[in-house]
Amino acid sequence: MIYLDSNATSQVHPEVVEAMLPFLTGQWFNPSSGYRAAKEVRQAVATAREQVADLINARPDEIVFTGCGTESNNMTLKWLARWVGRKESKVVTTTIEHSAVLRPCEAMAEVGYEVHRCGVDREGRLRTDEFADLVDGSRPGFASVMWSNNETGVTNPVAEACRITKEAGWAFHTDAIQAVGKMPVDVREVPVDFLSLSGHKFHAPKGVGALYIRDGVRFEPMIRGGGQEDGRRSGTENVPFIIGLGKAAELMKGELERGGHADVKRRRDRLEERLVAEIEGVILNGSREHRSPNIIHASFENCEAAGLLILLDEAGVQCSAGSACMTGKQQPSHVQVAMGISPEQARSSLRISLSIFTTDDEVEEAATAIGKAVDKLRSVQGPPGVGPVVVYGG
Ligand SMILES: Cc1ncc(COP(=O)(O)O)c(C=O)c1O
Missing domain, CATH: 3.40.640.10 (Type I PLP-dependent aspartate aminotransferase-like (Major domain))
Incomplete structure (x- = not known):
């Protein structure tokens, strides 16, 4: 896990x-x-x-x-x-x-x-x-x-x-x-x-x-x-x-005092770097400069977050769509609406939040698992805006 x-x-x-x-x-x-x-x-x-x-x-x-x-x-x-x-x-x-x-x-x-x-x-x-x-x-x-x-x-x-x-x-x-x-x-x-x-x-x-x-x-x-x-x-x-x-x-x-979560930040940056480099159509949301060292908020074009979350859960990776309170609801969160993020982009976004317990190996495994989940979802999903045709199976 x-x-x-x-x-x-x-x-x-x-x-x-x-x-x-x-x-x-x-x-x-x-x-x-x-x-x-x-x-x-x-x-x-x-x-x-x-x-x-x-x-x-x-x-x-x-x-x-x-x-x-x-x-x-x-x-x-x-x-x-x-x-x-x-x-x-x-x-x-x-x-x-x-x-x-x-x-x-x-x-x-x-x-x-x-x-x-x-x-x-x-x-x-x-x-x-x-x-x-x-x-x-x-x-x-x-x-x-x-x-x-x-x-x-x-x-x-x-x-x-x-x-x-x-x-x-x-x-x-x-x-x-x-x-x-x-x-x-x-x-x-x-x-x-x-x-x-x-x-x-x-x-x-x-x-x-x-x-x-x-x-x-x-x-x-x-x-x-x-x-x-x-x-x-x-x-x-x-x-x-x-x-x-x-x-x-x-x-x-x-x-x-030991460096302000420098290791958390380094791991977060590594995960972010891999997601952007290896997956097409990743958009990072929110200020890159003014943000907590532990978090990535990213949208994955033509991927419903709800489907991604299920595939990731099956792969043993736990994260959220928007905030925990919004999970299960399909509306974009009020935060994303306030930022002017389009409903489509909002519905395809994940919140990935690390902690001092997240390891280097976990970051590598998670990056691979997210890439696979995105590929799988895109391969079964209809054109943009249509939503998932088949989300699970196989
Ligand atoms: C910004 C913010 N405010 C308030 C709360 C509520 O805190 P608690 O769960 O301790 O009631 C949370 C928890 O998700 C939060 O993230």
Whole structure:
């Protein structure tokens, strides 16, 4: 099996599992309890908070553990909506956000908020001129711009968007779920107010995330109860998963310090090079310069991605068409539509995402398997636009 779908979720790092296990077996105490054994658990949670803070150059007390990236996004956006109020306010986001930002923004629009979705250019990057026109300091408001896109890996000019937003006196949130752990993210360099991250995108398990809230920025919780997380997100802490998130953050920090996923990038480039050289009609989508080191987003002319995915799965290669959420649906993803990619090209595109566990041999095998799958599909498929005549068999 060759796993090339790490933007959907990543393999849990064995050292993360090892770090978590004691907190599922012997050290299962409630960190809020008073005895010594619980104090050790409390200490371990504090260490995890430091590890996560370190990864993005934050302070530990600026980190709130959450149940996932979706929750981090929702608790920020719902709070900001409440803070700015419906009357006279303006909300600015982008056309390429993940549904974990788009859906809460749609819910705001349904109850009367003025929500704007700023466009992107052909390369998939935020149009900063349009963004600057939308941000309007004469009214209360906030903006949410993702750091790196989950489908294309393209990174936005977040520093610029943050500067524009804050100059207008608005709050700025970024969904950095596909960026944290894969590229340098520094909240002192880019002074965002809120930043969402999610463990399962960088080798921690699914079901744990965090929200960075800049010190001094006003915040009221979505989940109230026992007052855990300094009252910002109540609920008994998911200790083993928080420990796992901390360990993964520490490992990724080391990885970034050792050269910023240079090996991942080298392997990604090698795979891309082979696809372009060996397969006719390959179009690489999105900015080549501003993108995550682990991802290829490519269209294969006259090849339905749905058919390619099945052939690749049979060959033991796992990847995605568009984003994981779009798999099985034949519509082009909203991200590709926003980039101006034609429906035909969009339907023939694959998202191939590597991780630190992808090997040189896997890259070579995957390149060969993708080439064969494309040949096979083209040989059984009708002319462009007709779609697959026979997809499987033989
Ligand atoms: C950019 C982005 N935002 C939000 C999410 C949701 O994160 P989670 O799965 O932790 O809820 C994802 C996951 O696919 C994502 O890629």
